[in-house]
Amino acid sequence: MTSHRDAKIVETWATNAAAWISAVRNRQIESRAQVTDAAIVDVVLSRSPSTVLDLGCGEGWLARKLSSFGCEVIGTDTVSAFVDTARSAGAGAFYQLSYDDIVAGKLAVTADAVVINFALFGHESSEQLIRAIPALLNARGVLVVQTLHPLVACGHRPYRDGWREGSWTGFSAEFRDPAPWYFRTLESWINLFTTAGFTLLEMREPVYPMTQQPASVIFVAGVMR
Amino acid sequence: MTSHRDAKIVETWATNAAAWISAVRNRQIESRAQVTDAAIVDVVLSRSPSTVLDLGCGEGWLARKLSSFGCEVIGTDTVSAFVDTARSAGAGAFYQLSYDDIVAGKLAVTADAVVINFALFGHESSEQLIRAIPALLNARGVLVVQTLHPLVACGHRPYRDGWREGSWTGFSAEFRDPAPWYFRTLESWINLFTTAGFTLLEMREPVYPMTQQPASVIFVAGVMR
Numbered sequence: 001m002t003s004h005r006d007a008k009i010v011e012t013w014a015t016n017a018a019a020w021i022s023a024v025r026n027r028q029i030e031s032r033a034q035v036t037d038a039a040i041v042d043v044v045l046s047r048s049p050s051t052v053l054d055l056g057c058g059e060g061w062l063a064r065k066l067s068s069f070g071c072e073v074i075g076t077d078t079v080s081a082f083v084d085t086a087r088s089a090g091a092g093a094f095y096q097l098s099y100d101d102i103v104a105g106k107l108a109v110t111a112d113a114v115v116i117n118f119a120l121f122g123h124e125s126s127e128q129l130i131r132a133i134p135a136l137l138n139a140r141g142v143l144v145v146q147t148l149h150p151l152v153a154c155g156h157r158p159y160r161d162g163w164r165e166g167s168w169t170g171f172s173a174e175f176r177d178p179a180p181w182y183f184r185t186l187e188s189w190i191n192l193f194t195t196a197g198f199t200l201l202e203m204r205e206p207v208y209p210m211t212q213q214p215a216s217v218i219f220v221a222g223v224m225r
Numbered sequence: 226m227t228s229h230r231d232a233k234i235v236e237t238w239a240t241n242a243a244a245w246i247s248a249v250r251n252r253q254i255e256s257r258a259q260v261t262d263a264a265i266v267d268v269v270l271s272r273s274p275s276t277v278l279d280l281g282c283g284e285g286w287l288a289r290k291l292s293s294f295g296c297e298v299i300g301t302d303t304v305s306a307f308v309d310t311a312r313s314a315g316a317g318a319f320y321q322l323s324y325d326d327i328v329a330g331k332l333a334v335t336a337d338a339v340v341i342n343f344a345l346f347g348h349e350s351s352e353q354l355i356r357a358i359p360a361l362l363n364a365r366g367v368l369v370v371q372t373l374h375p376l377v378a379c380g381h382r383p384y385r386d387g388w389r390e391g392s393w394t395g396f397s398a399e400f401r402d403p404a405p406w407y408f409r410t411l412e413s414w415i416n417l418f419t420t421a422g423f424t425l426l427e428m429r430e431p432v433y434p435m436t437q438q439p440a441s442v443i444f445v446a447g448v449m450r
Binding site: 149151152157158159160185186187190191194199200201202203204205207212213214 | 374376377382383384385410411412415416419424425426427428429430432437438439
């Protein structure tokens with residue numbers, strides 16, 4: 001179901017899982033420490049969900065954080081090293097599931113919120129997953145997606161959808177073999193949600209405190225029923 | 226109802242009406258000639274409206290263009306020189322009405338589409354107008370707004386709402402006394418629509434053919450009923 005490049009993204013996370021766990025736990029990623037971690041927590045909590053699915057949960061920091069505020073959280077990741085590490089830390093139920101597994105209906109639960117925090121870097125894999133999410137949401141449930149802000153990530157390259165070369169610039173020397181990632185304009189992100197049956201409820205653009213430039217974009221979408 | 230700076234915007238259009246009419250009719254504004262004129266026409270026509278309200282219509286080019294595709298168009302502008310010029314060219318009904326007039330209910334019609342093309346540069350005046358638009362729309366009617374793309378217009382200044390100094394850079398020497406304009410982030414634009422009872426149906430980011438960088442943003446919103 002997924003292309004070669006979509007599959008390469010998963011491979012790269014498996015390759016770099018140990019380095020990633022260390023970087024996240026030591027808060028070495030500046031954008032996360034300064035802006036985006038707090039931003040995603042704020043947005044999710046603003047919707048007061050009792051139950052949350054954290055898809056592409058990595059080592060589980062967000063699931064633990066939301067649990068500490070009283071949410072019942074299920075985290076999924078396709079990389080076993082992440083799931084094992086998340087499970088060891090507790091504060092949530094963690095399952096090893098790929099996006100293909102979720103699209104195939106193997107996550108047979110519903111929640112008040114589905115959150116995907118910097119975990120939609122593929123092309124077909126992301127589109128298939130988004131289309132599968134309405135089935136995972138309760139009646140007034142919301143999808144919350146945080147990702148790179150397209151206008152900032154675009155740089156001077158053409159502002160249009162397409163695969164971009166990956167890079168670990170800014171990360172430690174331990175990181176290797178970056179995967180390509182699929183760039184989407186804001187127009188395309190919003191179109192992806194609406195064609196999957198969502199309506200955009202809110203969009204946030206968290207900024208860096210010093211430069212006041214956007215660090216990310218967060219979409220909050222509800223299902224049109 | 227409007228602030229000093231909101232009022233200044235109207236004054237500036239009155240001051241520069243003749244220069245503006247000449248610039249538009251001679252297609253001297255590169256962004257319009259290359260990208261944004263065609264983009265707004267495409268978006269409006271994609272919704273197949275029979276009736277259109279063009280608010281802040283200026284000298285009427287958009288009303289005439291939409292009329293040529295069979296739409297019945299009413300244009301309004303607060304600047305009498307624009308309304309007179311639009312009326313002389315025909316192909317639509319044109320009324321001199323300020324946004325305050327419209328907010329006060331003096332435009333007692335409804336349409337399939339309300340279009341506001343680069344005519345929301347104020348703060349309170351824009352917010353009051355957007356909140357008044359649901360009453361101007363038929364049951365499945367849409368609001369179409371084209372404006373400066375915030376990420377591009379922002380430059381290196383802080384990405385947050387606020388008044389910005391105006392400029393006629395790139396326009397002929399005839400233009401004078403630029404008005405300040407109110408900068409809004411994308412988050413704020415979308416929030417403005419949703420708090421006024423709209424749901425965002427679509428967002429487009431037309432790009433320049435050569436640079437492939439966004440020339441504007443177009444929001445299409447429907448009323449939640």
